[in-house]
Amino acid sequence: xxxxxxxxxxxxxxxxxxxxxxxxxxxxxxxxxxxxxxxxxxxxxxxxxxxxxxxxxxxxxxxxxxxxxxxxxxxxxxxxxxxxxxxxxxxxxxxxxxxxxxxxxxxxxxxxxxxxxxxxxxxxxxxxxxxxxxxxxxxxxxxxxxxxxxxxxxxxxxxxxxxxxxxxxxxxxxxxxxxxxxxxxxxxxxxxxxxxxxxxxxxxxxxxxxxxxxxxxxxxxxxxxxxxxxxxxxxxxxxxxxxxxxxxxxxxxxxxxxxxxxxxxxxxxxxxxxxxxxxxxxxxxxxxxxxxxxxxxxxxxxxxxxxxxxxxxxxxxxxxxxxxxxxxxxxxxxxxxxxxxxxxxxxxxxxxxxxxxxxxxxxxxxxxxxxxxxxxxxxxxxxxxxxxxxxxxxxxxxxxxxxxxxx
Amino acid sequence: xxxxxxxxxxxxxxxxxxxxxxxxxxxxxxxxxxxxxxxxxxxxxxxxxxxxxxxxxxxxxxxxxxxxxxxxxxxxxxxxxxxxxxxxxxxxxxxxxxxxxxxxxxxxxxxxxxxxxxxxxxxxxxxxxxxxxxxxxxxxxxxxxxxxxxxxxxxxxxxxxxxxxxxxxxxxxxxxxxxxxxxxxxxxxxxxxxxxxxxxxxxxxxxxxxxxxxxxxxxxxxxxxxxxxxxxxxxxxxxxxxxxxxxxxxxxxxxxxxxxxxxxxxxxxxxxxxxxxxxxxxxxxxxxxxxxxxxxxxxxxxxxxxxxxxxxxxxxxxxxxxxxxxxxxxxxxxxxxxxxxxxxxxxxxxxxxxxxxxxxxxxxxxxxxxxxxxx
Numbered sequence: 191x192x193x194x195x196x197x198x199x200x201x202x203x204x205x206x207x208x209x210x211x212x213x214x215x216x217x218x219x220x221x222x223x224x225x226x227x228x229x230x231x232x233x234x235x236x237x238x239x240x241x242x243x244x245x246x247x248x249x250x251x252x253x254x255x256x257x258x259x260x261x262x263x264x265x266x267x268x269x270x271x272x273x274x275x276x277x278x279x280x281x282x283x284x285x286x287x288x289x290x291x292x293x294x295x296x297x298x299x300x301x302x303x304x305x306x307x308x309x310x311x312x313x314x315x316x317x318x319x320x321x322x323x324x325x326x327x328x329x330x331x332x333x334x335x336x337x338x339x340x341x342x343x344x345x346x347x348x349x350x351x352x353x354x355x356x357x358x359x360x361x362x363x364x365x366x367x368x369x370x371x372x373x374x375x376x377x378x379x380x381x382x383x384x385x386x387x388x389x390x391x392x393x394x395x396x397x398x399x400x401x402x403x404x405x406x407x408x409x410x411x412x413x414x415x416x417x418x419x420x421x422x423x424x425x426x427x428x429x430x431x432x433x434x435x436x437x438x439x440x441x442x443x444x445x446x447x448x449x450x451x452x453x454x455x456x457x458x459x460x461x462x463x464x465x466x467x468x469x470x471x472x473x474x475x476x477x478x479x480x481x482x483x484x485x486x487x488x489x490x491x492x493x494x495x496x497x498x499x500x501x502x503x504x505x506x507x508x509x510x511x512x513x514x515x516x517x518x519x520x521x522x523x524x525x526x527x528x529x530x531x532x533x534x535x536x537x538x539x540x541x542x543x544x545x546x547x548x549x550x551x552x553x554x555x556x557x558x559x560x561x562x563x564x565x566x567x568x569x570x571x572x573x574x575x576x577x578x579x580x581x582x583x584x585x586x587x588x589x590x591x592x593x594x595x596x597x
Numbered sequence: 598x599x600x601x602x603x604x605x606x607x608x609x610x611x612x613x614x615x616x617x618x619x620x621x622x623x624x625x626x627x628x629x630x631x632x633x634x635x636x637x638x639x640x641x642x643x644x645x646x647x648x649x650x651x652x653x654x655x656x657x658x659x660x661x662x663x664x665x666x667x668x669x670x671x672x673x674x675x676x677x678x679x680x681x682x683x684x685x686x687x688x689x690x691x692x693x694x695x696x697x698x699x700x701x702x703x704x705x706x707x708x709x710x711x712x713x714x715x716x717x718x719x720x721x722x723x724x725x726x727x728x729x730x731x732x733x734x735x736x737x738x739x740x741x742x743x744x745x746x747x748x749x750x751x752x753x754x755x756x757x758x759x760x761x762x763x764x765x766x767x768x769x770x771x772x773x774x775x776x777x778x779x780x781x782x783x784x785x786x787x788x789x790x791x792x793x794x795x796x797x798x799x800x801x802x803x804x805x806x807x808x809x810x811x812x813x814x815x816x817x818x819x820x821x822x823x824x825x826x827x828x829x830x831x832x833x834x835x836x837x838x839x840x841x842x843x844x845x846x847x848x849x850x851x852x853x854x855x856x857x858x859x860x861x862x863x864x865x866x867x868x869x870x871x872x873x874x875x876x877x878x879x880x881x882x883x884x885x886x887x888x889x890x891x892x893x894x895x896x897x898x899x900x901x902x903x904x905x906x907x908x909x910x911x912x913x914x915x916x917x918x919x920x921x922x923x924x925x926x927x928x929x930x931x932x933x934x935x936x937x938x939x940x941x942x943x944x945x946x947x948x949x950x951x952x953x954x955x956x957x958x959x960x961x962x963x964x965x966x967x968x969x970x971x972x
Binding site: 249295312317318330344345365410 | 606611621622623624625628630632675688695698706707711713716719723727731735748753754755760762768776780787795884888891898904905924927931934935
């Protein structure tokens with residue numbers, strides 16, 4: 191009886207110590223405007239900012255020029271077709287390529303369609319007419335917009351020509367339709383119907399905002415602790431608190447606050463900006479738990495390299511881009527050297543971003559993202575241990591310094 | 598500058614790492630053999646021909662065969678495939694009896710780059726397949742199609758697409774050429790603010806001024822010029838790696854491009870001085886340039902064009918030298934445009950040099966009086 195009481199007390203001592211650390215950390219954060227700026231203001235504002243910048247998803251009515259040397263009914267129909275696509279707008283008609291160059295270099299137009307003199311003639315003579323397009327390659331989206339729009343306009347016109355020719359051969363009506371197009375095809379775009387930029391990029395950015403604000407916030411907090419504590423150590427000594435208490439207590443502070451942040455970033459923002467959100471919120475919540483833990487312990491481990499309040503940004507800011515690409519959300523990882531693929535598995539952002547895209551944008555369930563989910567738990571465990579090791583090392587070091595001082 | 602590892606780390610090491618990272622990461626240029634799946638419910642000669650033709654596309658690789666739609670969708674949600682196509686039962690029979698069957702493919706555009714590429718290829722193969730059958734049906738009807746007329750019959754109008762300066766739509770060219778300057782501006786800003794702000798923070802600016810004979814201008818120059826040289830070398834070295842060694846398109850002048858790189862470095866140093874002058878607290882200024890340099894990547898407009906942003910947002914592009922640097926790059930490297938089209942952008946970048954003069958007095962007072970909190 192007495193014995194169980196003792197263990198109970200001991201257990202409560204652990205909880206009491208951990209919670210005391212958590213509360214201390216909260217108090218420290220609330221007094222530190224710099225850290226609040228990152229963990230609260232940046233975390234809340236960034237998603238709004240990105241949502242607004244990428245609001246339009248894609249280019250509509252991209253200005254293009256047409257050089258029409260055919261000047262025929264056929265060429266005018268094609269120009270009308272081009273202008274009628276949602277992608278393109280024929281804003282300039284030029285008679286020679288020199289004028290085109292001037293407008294192109296001034297960035298007034300982002301594409302050119304050139305209709306040669308023999309265009310109509312070839313159509314009438316049953317030959318293949320060729321139209322040339324010139325794309326502004328300064329952005330993939332300019333190229334894609336011109337390719338989609340011009341392909342659509344040309345195919346539509348080509349189908350009409352095909353029908354006319356079949357009619358000439360005596361094949362008419364439904365029969366001609368089937369002959370011109372023996373089977374139809376239907377392309378179904380899943381999980382991002384507008385083929386939009388925001389719907390694809392923002393889910394990844396949202397997860398990254400969680401990751402990077404934690405990394406910089408924890409980094410700044412650690413840097414401050416070093417500057418303020420006597421021995422530039424990460425955590426003040428306290429005989430009753432073990433490394434275990436300190437690590438769990440601090441993590442609990444960030445974890446509890448980031449449950450709120452994650453609910454806002456992953457739950458509210460996608461609805462606000464009309465981004466894909468077909469996932470089950472419960473599945474997202476299930477995945478967010480190991481993601482936050484993995485990111486927090488990952489950041490706490492890295493924070494031993496931070497000597498000053500501000501060095502976190504200086505040292506780690508460039509990683510925002512690296513992490514985004516390593517996640518494979520933009521460039522397919524199947525086309526990346528296996529070294530980077532393996533390396534990316536060590537980062538919580540990789541599993542976090544892909545897991546979230548799969549649940550939130552593609553409607554996967556937690557059992558369908560087994561690899562990411564289990565991967566995140568393994569990372570959480572691994573980085574928890576590395577955090578214990580580096581904190582312990584820090585504490586042992588500062589004890590040594592204290593002992594030196596006493597002697 | 599060499600005193601603490603952070604100075605070398607956040608300039609030379611990070612820049613080298615990023616060159617190495619991005620060049621190896623996009624080494625394929627265009628993704629090849631992206632996994633896609635098929636649901637073949639017809640099991641016919643026609644459906645097998647289809648699968649063979651799609652397997653022949655270099656960008657795609659038909660890796661999986663699924664029994665039904667649900668299995669294929671499950672694989673897509675797990676991220677095993679980027680697309681799949683369905684050939685319905687009786688496809689061949691309906692095709693032969695002129696019932697115009699339907700062929701459907703599903704593309705996952707949550708991953709936009711592989712999605713867009715696979716979409717383009719599958720559309721092309723479908724068109725081609727349809728055209729091929731069209732020709733055969735015409736022949737069955739006794740309409741003879743001359744060898745010379747085949748193309749004209751199946752595709753009366755064709756597009757000859759010219760992808761100026763990037764004929765294979767190499768992704769590395771789209772991205773790396775601006776991602777690396779993007780990293781460079783980030784490092785220039787951070788190091789400028791850190792090198793000055795740290796002196797303010799540890800209250801060593803009075804000593805610094807003393808060494809510079811009480812001239813703030815001389816003190817600033819002494820601090821900044823080594824970085825101007827270092828970052829210019831890193832930037833111009835990068836130009837050589839990209840345009841000479843990697844043979845990325847360079848249709849203009851390397852000299853002008855490298856001159857732009859030097860102006861670019863100096864403009865960002867000027868902005869760094871402006872920020873630390875405006876907010877002479879290291880923490881505030883460094884947070885400010887961190888946000889600003891990350892936003893700069895969006896406002897370059899090299900991934901998502903500026904014209905596609907909301908109008909009220911578009912005006913902010915003028916606050917970022919990287920936007921003007923991008924326009925110079927497009928004119929020089931991609932289009933090989935005459936210099937008269939770029940002069941205005943060179944001037945715009947140089948205009949940022951004026952910023953430090955606005956905060957000069959304020960920064961000087963802060964350096965002498967140290968009247969701002971260190972934290």
